[in-house]
Every structure is written in C-alpha cells, then in structure tokens.
Amino acid sequence: MITALLLIAAQASAAPVAPDPRIAARVDRVLRQTPVIDGHNDLAWEIRDTHGAKVESLDLAADTRPLQTDIPRLRKGRVGAQFWSVWIPADTTGPRAVEMTLEQIDIVRRFVAANPAALEQATSAADIRRIERAGRDRVADRRRGRASDRRAPLRAAPISRARRRLHDADA
Template sequence: MALLQDDPQHTTPAVGTPDLVTDAPSAEPAPSEETLARARELLAAHPVADGHNGLARAIRSAPWSDIELGESTLDTDIPRLRAGGVGAQFWSLHPGPSDTGCAVSGVLEHIDYVRAMVGAYPEALRLALSSGEVGDARCCGRIASLLGPAEAPAIGSSLGTLRALHALGVRALTLTGTDWAPPTGLTRFGQEVVREMNRVGMVVDLSGTTPETMRAALTVSRAPVVLTRSGAHALTPHPANVPDDVLSALRENGGLCMVPFDAARTGSSVRDVADHLDHVRSLAGPGCVGLSGTYDTGAARPGALRDAGSYPYLIAELLDRGWPEADLARLTWENLQQVLRDAEFTAKAAQERRGPSTARIEELDA
C-alpha cells in the first residue's frame, strides 16, 4: 500500500507557515503570545496523549497525501502533530459511513494501514502496545501509536475474535452496535465481554453508548473505562455525551472522559471545550479528564481547534482559567498513561486467576 503518491493537482502547504501552525482564526480572540508560549512549553514537558484520530479512514479518500511534509486536505499530518505537542495517539479503527462488508475485515484493513503508516515514518511514529512502550516512544522523540478504538461489531459474538484482535495490537473497543450491548445496558454475554476485555488488557470505550450501558459497564469492569470522545451532557445534551452521575462514578473507577474537539458535542469555540473540561474535572476529578482531538472524523471544529497543531490554544485557555501545571500534566499525558497501566495490572491479576473465557452467547443470552 502506497502511503505517498504524486498528484499533479495536489499541493502541499509549506511547513511552518503561520497559517499552518501559529495563527488563530480571527473569529475567536487569540491568547496572548506570552500565554501561548507558556502553553507550548508545557506541552513540550507534558505532551498530549490523544484519544481518537480518524486519519486511517480519512486518508483513503486522499491517497496522494503526504503526511510527512504537510497535508492541507486533512486535519492531521506529522508537522502539525509535532506543532500540537502530541506524544501519543489512539488511531481510530472505526469504519466510515460508506464502509460496507464484514466488520472484522474493516478493522483488519485499518490495522494494516496504521501499521504501514508507522513503518513508513519511523523517525516520527512508533507502534506502542503497552504503557511502557508509550513511554519508550516518548523518550525517543517518537509519537506513540496505539491501535484503537475498534467497534464491537468487529468481534461479533466471539470472545476468540476479541482475543485475536488484542493479539494484533488493538487496545480499545467501543461497546456499540451489538445485541449484547443494547441501549438498556449489557446482556449476560455483554458482561462476559467486559470481563474478558479486563482479562486480556483491552480498554472498554463507552463513547456513544447509552447512560444505561455506561452504568452497567462501570458496575462490571474491574479496570478503568474510557470515553474516547464524549463531553458533558449537562452542558451540551448530545446523545454521545456523559450524564453527571456517570462522570461522578468515573472517579471511583479510575476511568477517563476524553473531551472531543467536536462542535456538535462540545460547542463552537475553544472556551466551550474548556467549559466541558472544567465540568468533567469538577465532577470526576483531575485524574479522570483527557483530550480527544477527533481530527479527520468529519466533525465540525470548535474555533481555533481546527487541526492537530491546535492543542496549544486550548492549553492557553486553561492557563488563563488558572489550571495548575499538575492538572494540565494529568490532562495531557498522565491520565491516559495511568489508565493503560491500571488495565495492564488488572489483566495480569485476572490471568493469574483464570484462563480464557469459553462463554458463548447462545448459552448466556438464550
């Protein structure tokens, strides 16, 4: 698979131009240069571990793309990831609206693409399958590349398929689109899926599920859960956003709500996104909030957060609101690392107690 192709009609923006990485749009007040410089210094020390990026899907419609030099047709490329201070990225394996066919084949194709992309740019990207490998990538100046989240239809009703996807590197699964995770919660087989995810060390992603399913998963899971792209329902009543009681429950679970840069879910400005972060932090605590750029997913962008180079504008806004550096470090890097470590610890303990589950949906949900 060719990741870079020449196209006579395609032009690549010059890397480092003001329009690419430095100027905030005039529609929203820009932070002071001093605050923006502080934000960039903070991100150099505490890079962003981002929860969701759709590049693997988006680039299929732009096969000529050059993500190494800069790509104006996409939200994401390596120069902007660097400018944005991104140190780790979950590359989404979700299918697009036009994708058809076997769900597991779609996930396998996404895995193949992400692995090929990482292999093509070894000076910038490094595949990471554990919290330790995420840290190693950062120490080597690479962007740690995590596989996931995938959507639950990719495993069908097979725990063996779940384990196979984990063996291929998938580290998060979104519990939507299946009979065993209906809007009313989790069936008995769905509960067993969560337990087996805990056992192998795959993170449970609850974004897009109903509050009933969120509550059911929090009851069953012994490892932290994540919401890879969800804001606060109390501020924006979008169906993918999280009610306050679930945010409060995240504190005990040690889970993570990763607030997206999505105008439909979190508002049309940087300040709106910051309001969601304030709300999540106040209810769940500073250890349970993270960032989700949701770039290259087709979502409308809030204000200055228009591409993967824009994270400093949000950090500048939070600095102006008085967020201490310790909380900002948790927000950008430490919280997701802690979730990964806790998931690995839970998996190790579970594997010492029992072997792979042999449960079948026809036995549990008959």
C-alpha cells in the same frame, strides 16, 4: 433581535488580542512536560476513502490538507500520542465489517512503517514513555490491549487467512 445584532456587530469589530508571551511560554512548558494524547483520529479512513488505501500515495511528513492529520501538524499541536480510529460505517456488518476493520489496521501499520523517524506503534504506557524519550510521536494501539510487533508492518497473509475463516464460517 436588535440586541443580538448589536452583539454580533460588536464582536465582529473587536480587534484581535495579541497573545501574551508569558502565557505562550507557560503553555509551551506545560505541553513539553505533559504532551497531548489525542483519543480519536480518522486518518486511516481518510486514506482509504480519498487515496484508495494507498499509503504510498501520501507524504505524511508534508502538509496533507484537506486530510485532518500530518506529522507537521501533530508536532505543532504537541500531540504526544495518537489513538488512530479504525472506524467503519455502522451499516457494515458480519464478515465484511471484520475485513474492513483489519484493512484499516493495516493502513495504520503501513503509514507508521512508512514514517519510522517520526512514528512508532505503542501498545502500553511503558512503550509511550520509551518512545517519548526517543523523541518520536506515539501511535497507540487500543485493540483489546493486545500487544503486537512494532517493527513489522502487517502482511497481507494474516488478512487473507482471516478473510477465508470468515467466509468459511458464513457458508
């Protein structure tokens, strides 16, 4: 116990070490050549949960704390591509699960469409490379590898049709 307390006290009193500028320059060089690809981000759920799915109520070009993501932090972290999670609660099942998943996809598409100077949807590695050359952050779509129109935001009609089919099948 005394040893543990001494270790904690020693760590607490240690002065912070100044970053080595050579290491910082090397990290910067590596990240310029090989950007980070973040494999999971729950921003769509956070927008749904804390902003009622109203993408327009949020400016992703500014600091959005306490939300986990915004464009300045993606850039600061050198995130080169982002997989947006379309998470739903595990206890949501059946038609409601499909509906919520489609709504989450819609949220992602709407915030990408609202930030065309910074974000673009990618559905392939070639898209990621093309977008990288254009200087925008990538939004990867990993829903069964299906291609989708990167220019048009998801409209409400396809969601309504899917909803109708699900409810008809349930009846």
